[in-house]
Amino acid sequence: MTRTLAIAAAAVLVVALAALYFLTVGSGSDDRFAQCREGKVGGGAEIGGPFTLVDENGETVTDQDVIDKPALIYFGYTFCPDVCPLDMSRNVEAVEVLEERGRMVKPVFISVDPERDTPEMLTDFTDNLHPRLLGLTGSPEQIRAASQAYRTYYQKQEPEEGDEDYYLVDHSTFTYLVLPEIGFVEFFRRDIGPDRMADRVECFMDAM
Structure with a gap:
């Protein structure tokens, strides 16, 4: 039942993002990044914004500190058994492709498991x-x-009986492209490969 609810929540999130697109980018507004988009969901002022978090060194940082260059942002957790490592491996591979082309993009991983993901745990993971x-x-x-x-979206699951420290966290799996002084411009689903992701990120950077 919990897994069904998680899937339903993810589906609702996709619909919500699509609605935001039509209310912002898709309703006839001037979109300098239109040629870079493959889907119907794109940037909009309603996605992204200020945040205050703690980095791997235990230092408090804000969105302005983090997004000092184009960034690929992913929400996950270090104890994730499969999805997060695969998605992040794809993201950093795309970043390496871009770096080979002379484009510097920052990969960012935001934990949705603050109970276990200490700065030290994040350091090991990253x-x-x-x-x-x-x-x-x-x-x-x-x-x-x-x-x-x-x-x-994220939701902590009930821990294993007798082991309160072991539990899974259901979460959405989008990767967000955020540009300095512009903000969110696009998100990528899991089915895009690193080379294609790099191509599309480069297109957005060219259009800045």
Whole structure:
């Protein structure tokens, strides 16, 4: 039942993002990034925004500190058994492709599991994936505020009987492209490969 509710919540999120597109970009407004979009859901002022979180070094940072260059932002958790490592591996591979083309993009991982994802846990996770991958955590309230700003979904599942420290977290799996001084411009689903993601990110950067 919980898994069904999670799937339903993810479907509702896609519909909500689509609605935001038609209310902002898709309703005849001037969209400088139109040629970069493949789907009908794109940037809009209603997605993204200010946040305050804690980085891997235990330092408090804001969205202005984090988004100092084009960034690919993903919400997940370090104990995720499969989805997060695969998605983040794809993201950092796209970042490496872009770097080979002379384009610097920052990969960012925001935890939705503040109970377990300490700065130390994030450091271990990010160091294993990419030297420039930035991990962010924070208080439950800070995480919730960041998640709400980006219209993401997450829900902690009941822990295993007798092991309160082991539990899964259902969460949405979009990757968000955010540009400095512009904000959110696009999100990517799981089915896009690293090369195609790099191509599309480069298109947005060219149109800045």
